[in-house]
Amino acid sequence: MTRPPRSTSRQDRRRESEKLILQAAEKVFAEAGFGGATMQLIADVAGLPKANLHYYFPTKEALYRQVVENIFQNWLKAADIFDAAPGPVEGIGAYIDAKMEISRRHPDGSKVWASEVMHGAPVIQDYLETTLVDWTQGRMEVIRRWIEEGRMDPVDPRHLLYMLWATTQHYADFSHQIETLNGGDPLSEQQWSAAKASVKAIILKGIGARPSNEG
Amino acid sequence: MTRPPRSTSRQDRRRESEKLILQAAEKVFAEAGFGGATMQLIADVAGLPKANLHYYFPTKEALYRQVVENIFQNWLKAADIFDAAPGPVEGIGAYIDAKMEISRRHPDGSKVWASEVMHGAPVIQDYLETTLVDWTQGRMEVIRRWIEEGRMDPVDPRHLLYMLWATTQHYADFSHQIETLNGGDPLSEQQWSAAKASVKAIILKGIGARPSNEG
DNA sequence: CCACAATCTGACCAACCGGTCAAGAATTTT
DNA sequence: AAAATTCTTGACCGGTTGGTCAGATTGTGG
Incomplete structure (x- = not known):
């Protein structure tokens, strides 16, 4: 019982995560430039594990391109x-x-x-x-x-x-x-x-x- | 005899090398940013071995600061x-x-x-x-x-x-x-x-x- | 309730980077 | 000419980075 409170659907969570990552990436890219930015730092700012970023955006370049x-x-x-x-x-x-x-x-x-x-x-x-x-x-x-x-x-x-x-x-x-x-x-x-x-x-x-x- | 043609004094060569490195560094830093620039690439553009750069400028930051x-x-x-x-x-x-x-x-x-x-x-x-x-x-x-x-x-x-x-x-x-x-x-x-x-x-x-x- | 797909994540790796170093070459000083 | 100093450079190293992956977890359709 205690059906876990499905506060958000899968699609919603995906959109939220992507948005979270994109916002963190924009900030880090702005502060450090593409070369100076690290996926680890973006992950920290977004509050997610680094591997999670690579689940939504295959490469650093792809993430940057989206931003x-x-x-x-x-x-x-x-x-x-x-x-x-x-x-x-x-x-x-x-x-x-x-x-x-x-x-x-x-x-x-x-x-x-x-x-x-x-x-x-x-x-x-x-x-x-x-x-x-x-x-x-x-x-x-x-x-x-x-x-x-x-x-x-x-x-x-x-x-x-x-x-x-x-x-x-x-x-x-x-x-x-x-x-x-x-x-x-x-x-x-x-x-x-x-x-x-x-x-x-x-x-x-x-x-x-x-x-x-x-x- | 045949005193080797000392075309340039040591001071001259030093100044030349530093200038060469600084010019290459300015170009590479402009094209790639501080984080994206590598000492190796700057060395290649300057036509010098990388270790030579570190003889004139102890660190990448010191070189960048000078630029x-x-x-x-x-x-x-x-x-x-x-x-x-x-x-x-x-x-x-x-x-x-x-x-x-x-x-x-x-x-x-x-x-x-x-x-x-x-x-x-x-x-x-x-x-x-x-x-x-x-x-x-x-x-x-x-x-x-x-x-x-x-x-x-x-x-x-x-x-x-x-x-x-x-x-x-x-x-x-x-x-x-x-x-x-x-x-x-x-x-x-x-x-x-x-x-x-x-x-x-x-x-x-x-x-x-x-x-x-x-x- | 179960099988399946989507999501998540710690651990791991090869590649690369800044920087070091020792040994040699060149030049100046004595 | 030899001693001392400055310069040059290939080889090397520890640390970091982007990216991978297998397995755990969670949500979904039947």
Whole structure:
């Protein structure tokens, strides 16, 4: 009797375990890099025996690949805002807000992504060549349209995108440096707001963005 | 007789070997990260036996530390331009040019630096807390002065500096992504010029920089 | 309730890595 | 020229790592 309380089904447990491992892996990969991370440390962070990791993910590379792919999906999601907007003030402004929020909430993911690209994108080169190229061209088209409509200055869309990526992701990738320059403390709520406002103000003014409903 | 042609003195050879090792190390650390780099691979790239590396640099950490410290010194050098300028148009403009040039000529160094900071600055935390903090405060003072003199908008100097660092270093740290988005080719001379011009135009306009000799 | 499949895990292994060392080669000093 | 010092290098070593595996455990379908 005392039927053991089957709190979770097998499928649920599998999903939970995989999620647990992926979260631990993201943290460890972010802190130590792919080469510096060890399966043992990831296992310890996840609170599971090392052999269990290899049951769900056959190799360290497979686990790493899954982490990077998840991050990439998240990365793309922030882009939807771009299209739905009538003009650069709303579109780029919201995009900056969204990416700054990602930098704040998921700095580990941003770091893993940066590390992957910095080392030549050994595992997601195909994504860069297909999905990212398509995405980039789509947004460049949007920017060109805004320029044609006179909603902003004729800046090079490509370098504008690079500037947006660089500036927003900097707050995640270099969070340690920023903390050190902030007296060792993480940015406060107000400081994050100021950061977002500064970035938006400089870039939007820099590209001569004009509000949609002209007065 | 036939005194062996002592083409180089012992000191010269030592300096040459150290330089050779440091260059190889910078490249390998940039490509593989600290954890992924191996002394054997660095030795191969340098064209020396592994044991020889340990003669000049006792440990992998010592070699890495030397690489990072050299990069940091280079990093600081680009700052002199900042002070000598009469206003933001010249100062920040020249600073962007200088840092973009570093990104172009020494992308490996920038990557090693980014990697070091991303992983919590394990070996140069003391530099961040002393030299970098001092340097940053000095430049923020310069920017505040420019603001007081009415040479630019009252932007937050800290976030302006972050934006300058992020944008310029992005071209080195994410060079692989940029190449992929450029059809697989490195940026041409013209494309580098366009990149510099775009960054300068957007930022200088974004902060409302006004030329020194007002008309 | 039982057979079967899925999950879990401690123990183990081959490969690799940073680092050592002794012995020799080259160069400078005496 | 010989003694002393600096440099070079192949061979080696202990420790760690990614990955394996057999057997125990747990959940599931009949």
